[in-house]
Amino acid sequence: MIDTREIGHRAGSSRAYTRKAPAPADFGLDMIKVPEGEPVELDLLAESVVEGVLVSGTALAQLAGECVRCLDPVSEEIEIEVRELFAYPDSATDTSTDDDEVERVVNDLIDLEPVVRDAMLLSLPSAPVCSPDCQGLCSGCGVKWAELAPEHTHETIDPRWAALQERLGGTEEEK
Numbered sequence: 001m002i003d004t005r006e007i008g009h010r011a012g013s014s015r016a017y018t019r020k021a022p023a024p025a026d027f028g029l030d031m032i033k034v035p036e037g038e039p040v041e042l043d044l045l046a047e048s049v050v051e052g053v054l055v056s057g058t059a060l061a062q063l064a065g066e067c068v069r070c071l072d073p074v075s076e077e078i079e080i081e082v083r084e085l086f087a088y089p090d091s092a093t094d095t096s097t098d099d100d101e102v103e104r105v106v107n108d109l110i111d112l113e114p115v116v117r118d119a120m121l122l123s124l125p126s127a128p129v130c131s132p133d134c135q136g137l138c139s140g141c142g143v144k145w146a147e148l149a150p151e152h153t154h155e156t157i158d159p160r161w162a163a164l165q166e167r168l169g170g171t172e173e174e175k
Contacts, residue, residue, distance in 0.1 A: 045057055053110060059119070070136050087103070
């Protein structure tokens with residue numbers, strides 16, 4: 001939260017903020033997220049403008065998740081840009097925008113969490129990988145391809161022929 005009384009309502013005044021805030025529970029996607037309680041570092045500049053307060057800067061957090069190919073743990077740092085106008089009550093934005101188009105200053109306070117969360121969610125990889133060349137898991141045995149020998153294979157029999165193989169007692173190579 002930023003208290004806009006610290007900045008003043010005079011256009012042109014500004015104040016820099018450096019804060020750490022714990023991440024809430026819903027700060028991510030299924031496969032990757034900012035763990036709950038992990039600090040999100042904010043480096044922001046709040047500038048008073050005619051319509052409200054323009055907040056710009058960066059948010060930095062540590063991500064944790066799983067590789068979508070091999071399910072190994074993934075950990076990386078993410079930094080996002082934040083730039084949002086928080087309109088004063090009874091400003092010109094009340095008549096020119098819908099309620100959900102512009103964030104609002106409420107009781108002289110700015111709630112940064114929804115803005116930072118939305119920007120962070122849009123920047124997260126939807127399919128995180130442990131490395132760009134990760135080969136994933138063998139679909140036959142579930143072992144990581146990186147740990148298997150190059151000649152590793154599984155003989156697959158077309159299910160339509162399985163009954164015939166059982167009746168004749170083996171494969172053509174075995175006879």
